Amino acid sequence: xxxKGVFSTIKLESIRFNGFKSACQEGQKINFxxxxxxxxxxxxxxxxxxxxxxxxxxxxxxKFQQYAGTDGALQSRLISVEVRFSSQKVxxxxxxxxxxxxxxxxxxxxxxxxxxxxxxENPVQLSLYLGSPESGLPDIVNTPLQEMTxxxxxxxxxxxxxxxxxxxxxxHDISKEAEIRNTGRIDDSDHLKSNGANLAAFLYGxxxxxxxxxxxxxxVRYVRSIMxxxxxFVLNPSVRDENSVLLNWKENGSDDVxxxxxxxxxALRFTAMATLLLQPEKTLPSVxxxxxxxxGLEPSIILTLGHF
Numbered sequence: 001x002x003x004k005g006v007f008s009t010i011k012l013e014s015i016r017f018n019g020f021k022s023a024c025q026e027g028q029k030i031n032f033x034x035x036x037x038x039x040x041x042x043x044x045x046x047x048x049x050x051x052x053x054x055x056x057x058x059x060x061x062x063k064f065q066q067y068a069g070t071d072g073a074l075q076s077r078l079i080s081v082e083v084r085f086s087s088q089k090v091x092x093x094x095x096x097x098x099x100x101x102x103x104x105x106x107x108x109x110x111x112x113x114x115x116x117x118x119x120x121e122n123p124v125q126l127s128l129y130l131g132s133p134e135s136g137l138p139d140i141v142n143t144p145l146q147e148m149t150x151x152x153x154x155x156x157x158x159x160x161x162x163x164x165x166x167x168x169x170x171x172h173d174i175s176k177e178a179e180i181r182n183t184g185r186i187d188d189s190d191h192l193k194s195n196g197a198n199l200a201a202f203l204y205g206x207x208x209x210x211x212x213x214x215x216x217x218x219x220v221r222y223v224r225s226i227m228x229x230x231x232x233f234v235l236n237p238s239v240r241d242e243n244s245v246l247l248n249w250k251e252n253g254s255d256d257v258x259x260x261x262x263x264x265x266x267a268l269r270f271t272a273m274a275t276l277l278l279q280p281e282k283t284l285p286s287v288x289x290x291x292x293x294x295x296g297l298e299p300s301i302i303l304t305l306g307h308f
């Protein structure tokens with residue numbers, strides 16, 4: 001697993017969780033740098049980290065109960081969470097506790113936001129609803145309470161966007177039926193999806209924007225570095241549907257158009273990884289978490305990833 005904070009002003013500093021998945025009773029704390037790699041043997045809890053950030057994402061999208069319902073082990077536990085972001089000027093902290101309720105749901109028994117300036121003695125602190133099945137943070141960002149101060153509103157907005165920007169990616173499924181190998185909508189190009197499903201549309205968007213063409217060209221150069229016969233992607237709107245695009249490509253010195261099903265597995269996974277990490281900074285998530293980035297890649301290709 002690899003995470004990368006990309007905001008130069010404020011970055012993910014640490015997370016602490018207790019009662020989540022295989023975390024010990026005393027809890028676990030993980031400190032982060034610009035790039036952090038977590039590794040370990042199977043069954044040692046390394047997969048808990050991507051799961052933790054998926055849980056955060058579900059909270060920020062109002063789908064926590066849907067997430068919790070897929071994991072019965074979560075429903076009978078008291079879970080505590082702390083996520084800390086910091087910069088040279090400020091520290092933002094999100095804390096929550098999740099408690100089992102009589103109806104079988106996990107509810108937010110505690111949810112607190114705080115923001116402390118480096119030269120400010122007292123932090124801005126805001127406690128949210130108790131007993132709610134979903135996080136109260138998205139609600140107060142969309143509809144601030146009348147009694148909230150401007151500092152509290154700003155704190156809530158900043159922490160919400162930081163948590164919302166923690167994105168988990170996994171490019172394991174590249175089967176013939178996988179979305180990444182199939183037709184996608186051209187207008188689905190604002191951000192790369194967690195499974196690379198809109199890879200063709202995202203690359204099409206980069207290539208079509210003069211300001212982002214250099215990023216597209218850089219991705220193509222890296223794909224060529226691990227697959228010398230690769231020429232370029234052929235990202236043209238479908239003849240049958242001008243609003244759809246497929247990850248077609250061609251080899252060096254050939255005009256024959258090849259389909260995504262003819263792109264080697266390792267090259268496809270590498271393309272998704274390269275697109276994620278080499279995209280324009282303005283579209284990068286605030287924190288990138290890659291689940292098993294080495295999965296299905298040859299050692300030489302993994303070394304190439306280290307050059308990004």
